[in-house]
Amino acid sequence: MTTAAAHYAATYDAALQAGRLFDHSQPGDRWADLAPEFRMEPGRPLDPNLAILAGYLRDTDRLVDVGGGAGRVSLALASRVAQVAAVEPSAGMRAQFVSARDAAGIANAEVTGDWWMDSAETGDVVHLADVTYFVRDIAPFIAKLHNSAARRVMITLWRPAPGDTDRFPRQILFGETPPQWPGLPELAPVLWELGLLPEIRPLPQLPWWLPEAAGRLSDADATQLVMRLLESEDDAVRQNVAANLERLFERRADGLTPRWLHPMRENLITWETGGRRLPQ
Numbered sequence: 001m002t003t004a005a006a007h008y009a010a011t012y013d014a015a016l017q018a019g020r021l022f023d024h025s026q027p028g029d030r031w032a033d034l035a036p037e038f039r040m041e042p043g044r045p046l047d048p049n050l051a052i053l054a055g056y057l058r059d060t061d062r063l064v065d066v067g068g069g070a071g072r073v074s075l076a077l078a079s080r081v082a083q084v085a086a087v088e089p090s091a092g093m094r095a096q097f098v099s100a101r102d103a104a105g106i107a108n109a110e111v112t113g114d115w116w117m118d119s120a121e122t123g124d125v126v127h128l129a130d131v132t133y134f135v136r137d138i139a140p141f142i143a144k145l146h147n148s149a150a151r152r153v154m155i156t157l158w159r160p161a162p163g164d165t166d167r168f169p170r171q172i173l174f175g176e177t178p179p180q181w182p183g184l185p186e187l188a189p190v191l192w193e194l195g196l197l198p199e200i201r202p203l204p205q206l207p208w209w210l211p212e213a214a215g216r217l218s219d220a221d222a223t224q225l226v227m228r229l230l231e232s233e234d235d236a237v238r239q240n241v242a243a244n245l246e247r248l249f250e251r252r253a254d255g256l257t258p259r260w261l262h263p264m265r266e267n268l269i270t271w272e273t274g275g276r277r278l279p280q
């Protein structure tokens with residue numbers, strides 16, 4: 001294994017061992033309970049991040065969406081392309097995908113139930129949003145994305161990663177430094193090591209599932225945000241948070257802004273495949 005890929009795997013292993021990542025090697029559908037949260041109305045207006053993704057698409061494209069979940073991205077983009085082929089191993093996510101697709105009357109989108117390394121799907125554009133954190137052996141996974149895309153690969157991931165949003169509060173409140181998810185700093189060197197030179201583009205919108213990242217919070221809402229990220233209802237923890245609000249948040253005239261979530265951004269990593277195959 002090469003250096004960046006080994007570092008990526010070690011980062012993944014540490015996070016998994018600390019119980020901070022879903023273990024996909026275990027049987028069962030880890031995503032079933034969360035699937036409804038990933039379902040969104042396919043016909044909603046495109047948010048600024050999706051509008052940027054749409055700018056890379058052509059109406060003749062077959063768009064493959066790896067780990068496509070409930071179709072949050074691909075069903076919203078289905079009217080911009082000829083075909084959508086989602087690949088999604090979670091049955092719970094697939095059920096939400098099918099139900100959202102059918103309710104919206106979308107006729108050009110299908111979903112199959114494979115893990116990406118077992119999938120036979122190919123397309124003009126291969127896309128994935130928030131999937132790479134969960135993949136340990138990342139180099140062959142990326143090579144397969146590349147080799148399955150006739151024109152372009154588009155990967156999006158958040159920085160900080162969604163699973164790391166409690167790290168700063170834990171450090172401030174308890175002196176803990178929990179292992180990080182493998183994210184953008186670990187992924188980018190793997191791509192360079194594979195000989196790719198992608199565009200890396202921070203997207204404008206704040207996290208859709210965490211509106212508090214925008215700030216302007218009251219003291220009570222700021223405290224509640226930290227309690228939620230810590231998954232705690234303990235009174236002693238609440239008092240600890242309240243006593244440390246100024247260290248966790250920047251106080252401005254219009255309210256409190258979380259120091260560690262500002263700015264939290266989705267990043268688009270994209271490149272043209274140019275007909276060149278990578279060893280898999």
Ligand SMILES: C[S@@+](CC[C@H](N)C(=O)[O-])C[C@H]1O[C@@H](n2cnc3c(N)ncnc32)[C@H](O)[C@@H]1O
Pocket residue numbers: 024031038066067068069070071072073087088089090093114115116117128129130131134135
């Ligand atoms: C955080 S969800 C993101 C879902 C969707 N892309 C979105 O952004 O709304 C991660 C998804 O990746 C899928 N996934 C994880 N590992 C995968 C793999 N090796 N191949 C295909 N899908 C995978 C999971 O089943 C899950 O649905």
